[in-house]
Amino acid sequence: STRTAVVTGASSGIGAATARRLAEAGYRVLLTARREDRIEALAAELTAAGHEALAYPLDVTDREAVDAFAASLDPHSPVHVLVNNAGGALGTDPVATGDPADWRAMYEVNVLGVLHVTQALLPALTASGDGTVVVLSSTAGLGTYEGGGGYVAAKHGAHAIATTLRLELCGDPVRVIEVAPGMVRTEEFSLTRFRGDEEKAAAVYAGVAEPLTAEDVADTVAWAVTRPPHVNIDLLVVRPRAQAANH
Ligand code: NJP
Numbered sequence: 001s002t003r004t005a006v007v008t009g010a011s012s013g014i015g016a017a018t019a020r021r022l023a024e025a026g027y028r029v030l031l032t033a034r035r036e037d038r039i040e041a042l043a044a045e046l047t048a049a050g051h052e053a054l055a056y057p058l059d060v061t062d063r064e065a066v067d068a069f070a071a072s073l074d075p076h077s078p079v080h081v082l083v084n085n086a087g088g089a090l091g092t093d094p095v096a097t098g099d100p101a102d103w104r105a106m107y108e109v110n111v112l113g114v115l116h117v118t119q120a121l122l123p124a125l126t127a128s129g130d131g132t133v134v135v136l137s138s139t140a141g142l143g144t145y146e147g148g149g150g151y152v153a154a155k156h157g158a159h160a161i162a163t164t165l166r167l168e169l170c171g172d173p174v175r176v177i178e179v180a181p182g183m184v185r186t187e188e189f190s191l192t193r194f195r196g197d198e199e200k201a202a203a204v205y206a207g208v209a210e211p212l213t214a215e216d217v218a219d220t221v222a223w224a225v226t227r228p229p230h231v232n233i234d235l236l237v238v239r240p241r242a243q244a245a246n247h
Contacts, residue, residue, distance in 0.1 A: 002052065003128075004079050005225075006030045008060050008117055009037035009086030013186030014136060017218035017232065018083055019053070025222055027081065028052035032069065034059050048090035060086045060113030070120035078128035082121050084114040085136040087158070089151035089193040092200070103150035106176050110154035114161050123176065130229045134221055135162040139182045139239060143246040151193075166234065175232045177224045182239030185211040209242035 003061055004094040005022045011033035021030045031039040031053060038054035046053035051119035058069050073079065073212065090102040125131030140148050141155030159178060166176035174217045185205060194201040205211060217238060224233040 002028045005081035007083045011035040014214045014217045015085040017088045017214035018221045021218040021222040023051035031055045032058040061108040064118040066120045079124040080128045081132045083134045092114045092147040098149040104149045106154040111157035125174045132225045133176045135178045137180045179236045180237045182243045183208050183211040
């Protein structure tokens, strides 16, 4: 029978690439993000290629909307995979001068967003008898870098959710996989972080000879979730060869 995967932040970058990979692996994919036009277009593209894909507009920071999404799912078709990918970074200021509003926004999406969707879908994941929760954290969630500020703090939070949830669900039919990428070239992420300053973004990306692509990370996620049910891949760190390990 068809297995279902929910991907948050499926409108661009790693989320869109992961949705493609999971569709190719035979999953029915539910694409969620705020930009409805993007997820509708991706759903249409995947459907035209013979896959099963549906778009559902969703802001993961909106608890009520997340609960409504979970309630909209067919109770007879469980969810096998949840990829908590929605997230991002804002600003490059040092801790000394970082804007608390940025820190709050990053906490909302990278920590509370993961919490909301995971809590709302845990019953459907458990009902599958073999569920997988993926948390897209970051090397920023395991170590740190100057100017990482609120992003480092938030991704450490996402890492904490993954490790604690894995411990709490040990023996239950839901496993927890954390994927921590290093530098990935995804335009939206770069430009959000640098507030649209393309020169600043280009300067940071120039520091690493060949950043990962969204597909590199999607391959990592797809490999981990397609391991046999008795195997738990706890944590995969995937970095460009040219990026120094900082944790
Ligand atoms: O970035 P981007 P990535 N509710 O900007 C969505 C982590 N990461 O693919 O809502 C729902 O292309 C947004 O959708 P939309 C990173 O922290 C990256 O690189 O339509 N969705 C979009 O689809 C993040 O967790 C790098 O605007 C929300 C997606 O999130 C994940 O990888 C390195 C949302 C962001 O896609 C994907 O980022 C690393 C909300 N409130 C970890 N807010 C890297 N690129 O270098 C945002 O270690 N989204």
